[in-house]
Amino acid sequence: MAGHNKWSKVKHIKAKEDAKKGKLFTKAVRDIMTAVRDGGPNPDTNAALRLAIERAKAVSMPSDNIKRAIDKASGNLPGVKYEEITYEGYGPGGVALIVETLTDNKNRTVAAVRHAFNKMGGSLGTSGSVSWMFDKKGVITVERSDKDDEVMEAALENGANDILEFEEVLVIESDPADFNTLLQAVESTGTNILESNVGLVANNEIEVDDATAEKVEKLIEILEENDDVQNVYYNMK
Structure with a gap:
């Protein structure tokens, strides 16, 4: 019975880990697809997509899944119209x-x-x-660190409209047209970018x-x- 209980616990833990990984993969796919629709499928010219791909790889998403997400968002999957x-x-x-x-x-x-x-x-x-009730904005969320002053300076010099300061993160907002330039400037500071996309923000x-x-x-x-x-x-x- 003890062995059975141990196996049940192992299965339960594995199921929770699989569910967690599934949620991480789902979020990664959505971030990639949003970035593609906003800035195109080329990570060399789309900073948001490049970072989304890096985050997907960080949670061990297979390359095939990443490619499929890019193809789906750009309409390149054969025989399927989205x-x-x-x-x-x-x-x-x-x-x-x-x-x-x-x-x-x-x-x-x-x-x-x-x-x-x-x-x-x-x-x-x-x-x-x-x-x-919503405005379309570029939104970049970065982890707070000793680079905060450098990040805020770079953001304000490259199109940021507002910087919201929270205990653990900075949320930087911009007009959609300035988003890519702003993201590249923030990225160049070496800070940890947690999320970055063009989306809707409640006014x-x-x-x-x-x-x-x-x-x-x-x-x-x-x-x-x-x-x-x-x-x-x-x-x-």
Whole structure:
């Protein structure tokens, strides 16, 4: 029995590790695909893609997976046609959400997205129903270190509109047109870049109670588990 219990524990730990690795791979694939759609499939001219590939390799993602993600985002997979579709809606507590998808089956994707919203007490809206609450920005998140002053100086000299200081990270925002130049400048400081992409940022965040926040987070989790979903943006503080 002791041996059986030990094996059960080993299997449980392995399952948790596999699930964790799966989530890391999923995030890496989405970062790569977002970078390709924003700046093209060539990492030599697309700094965001180059960094996304480096992060994917850091979590031991196979080269074939990386290449497949690039090909999918650039439409180079033979016999498959992908379509970018964005959905907008409200989650629990009136939190606005925008869901960006890349799919080869529109009916499958919209059904899954609608089901997720309905399940958590939200509702899909029409195009434009919540997008006015968001601005498109370049966002770079870096780990705080003794290079903070150098990073902030480089950022401000290369197109940064705002630098948000948190306990563990700096979040640098820019206009989309300045993003690549800014990213290269920040990268040149040698700081640890945790995330970098062009995405949507809420222009006015709303506060909700803890119970509502948990429901919104669950909705986001359900959406992000869908392989067709690329990004989920929301205005919850």
